[in-house]
Amino acid sequence: MPHIDYLGHAGFGVEHRGQRVLIDPFFYPAFLASWFPDPDNRFLLEKVIGGRWDYLYISHTHEDHFDRKVLAALDKNVQVLCPNYRSRSLERKLRSLGFTRIMPLGHKQSAELADGLRATIYLDTGHKEDSALLLEMDGYRFFDMNDCNTPLSELPTEIDLLAAQYSGAMWYPNCYDYPPEIMRDKVARVRRDLFQTLLKKCEVTKATAYLPSAGPPCFLDPCLAHFNDRDSTIFPVWHDVRDSFRRALPKVKVVELEPGDRTRIAGAAIDVEPYAGERPTKNLSEYSELRRDEWQAFHDGPNEPIRSEDIAGYFATLQKRNQHVLRDFSKTLRLAADGQVWTVRLGELAQDFVIDGEEPYDPQYSVLMPAPALRAILEGSTGWEEALLSMRLRLQRHPDVFDSRLMGLLRYGNEPAQTRQMAREMDSAETIERDGLRMQRFCPHAGEDLTYATICNGVIECPRHxxxxxxxxxxxxxxGCLSLRVEAVAAPECAREEHATAIANR
Ligand code: FES
Known part of the structure; x- marks a missing residue:
């Protein structure tokens, strides 16, 4: 009989047929010491590190899934099920920690872990490197999507238990400098979109049961405490979502677990066995005090001044490695840290790209950041993606429109294989026909398959974001700012009917 232990956040320990699979263990703070698992799951750490694991699956390199400190402490003899990403960055990172038994698995590739136990990887097939894992245990299908967005058209179906994200994991809009009423609207919209996406995942996978997981985190550094407000941020807890979910999908059973709880599976039935030991406090101020050394470490780092040459060198290298996404691109970026301001001109304007102090160009994008965050980016110990996810940056943009190429350059520029894929997606000629329209098949934002797009009242809407x-x-x-290639191939059904009626009435 299989059982699934919940380790908190997106972490699971699954056991079936004597084989034990460890999934995304997250215990130490992520993203510049800003995200902590909520609730506190550290009481399970010893059991995870000291446990026998036959297989390890890490879904992607985000630090709330790739917890370096935990992974460093694990027995390196474990067989790793490694999503085979274009950039190979996950495999490189695992090897650098000493893992050698790595089995790369591409999209929809399976491995037989034992008689009656099969694992299949599902990738986000766009430029974003994230993955999901399907475990088939003598016919029982557990699909752990964590925060992955495999295109809906690629998802497996007949899922018995779906574990997936319901809350946000993004800096937009809460890190932007919006007036309160605009912020409220934007937060509400993101929350609604997250919810719709979750419903779609449940519907498409035909999930019988749903397990809320993969966040939200909590922020224990007092200077980030405002992000723990579950009403004004994109980080709702399940309690805020539960009723709407029940109303929308009354037939889907919800399996709510706390870290340490175990689900036992017998046929199609799931029994929850609550953790028998004592759990730590749920009080955030006590939790914050308990982890003071960990979040304080961010502020106590080295304090060398930031030099303009270092910023110039950093952006010169970034642009050189990512020429393929920079054609006809230009952007003026303002960075502020440590009481200094730099204007960085990217793309076509890049000849004299760092101007110290003065601001002769209006910035289209401004980033106010703590000096340790900028230092960490310049020295390569963190990336923009991680720094943005830390919620420690304050952002402004003019116009207020998502710029795919700027974000692509910053977020994925350290792995040019990803930005090359972005460029390919922008050029992709593959089309589909729907509702009298011929349009590009993959969303220009992050590659969702628009076969599942909603088309209504002259508007096409992508089901992912x-x-x-x-x-x-x-x-x-x-x-965003990327247009969609679309043309009419036939008059829509209703228009044809109107036309026919008009002729008949002549
Ligand atoms: S993939 Fe993000 S909006 Fe389509």
Missing amino acids: HWKWNAETGECIEG
Whole structure:
């Protein structure tokens, strides 16, 4: 009989047929010591590190899944099920920690872990490197999607238990400098979109049961405490979502687990065995005090001044490695840290790209950041993606539109294999036909398959992050700045009917 232990956040320990699979263990703070597992799960750490594991699956390199300190402490003889990403960055990181038994698995590739136990990897097939794991245990199908967005058209179906994210894991919009009423609207919209995406994942996978997981984190550094407000951020807890979920999908059973709880599976039935030991406090101030050394470490790092040459050198290298996404791109970026301001001109304007102090160009994007965060980026110990996820940066943009190429350059520029894929996606000629339209198949934002797009009242809406386009012109009207290639191939059904009626009535 299989059982699944919940380790907190997106972590699981699964056992079946005598084989034990460890999934995404997260115990130490992530992203510049800002994210902590909520609730505190440290009481399970010893059991995880000292346990016997036959297989280890790490879904992607984000630090709330790739917890370096935990991984460093694990027995390196474990067989790693490693999603085979273009950049190989996950494999490199695992090898650098001493793991040698690495089995790379591509999209929809399976491995037989034992008689009656099979693992299959599902990738986000766009430029974002994230993955999900399907475990088939004598017919029982546990699908751990964590925070992965495999295109809906690629998802497995007939899922018995789906574990997936319901809360946010992104700096937008809470790190942007919006007036309160605009912030409220944007937060509400992101929360609604997250919820719709979750419903879609449940519907498409035909999940019988759903396990809320993969966040949200909590922020124990007092200077980030405002992000623990579950009403004004994109980080709702399950309690905030539960009723709407029940109303929307009353037939889907919800399996709510706390760290340490175990689910036992017998046929299609799931029994929850609550953790029998004592759990630590749920009080955030006590939790914060308990982890003071860990979040304080961010502020206590080395204090050398930041030099303009270092910023210039950093952006010169970043741009050189990512020429393929920079054609006809230009952006003026303002960085502020440590009481200093730098203007960085990217793309076509890049000849004299760092201007110290003065600001002759209006910045289109401004980043106010703590000096340790900028230092960490310049020395390569962290990336922009991690720094942004830390919620320690304050951002402004003019115009207020998501810029795919700027974000792509910053977030994925350290792994040019990802930005090359971005460039390919922008050029992709593959099309689909729906509702009298021929349009590009993959979303220009992050590659979702638009076969599942909603098309209504002249608007095309992507099911993943809910960008919207004018169905006639392809102009992006909500979400970002990338247009969609679309053309009419036949009059829509209703228009044809109207036309026929008009003729008949002549
Ligand atoms: S993949 Fe993000 S809006 Fe389509």
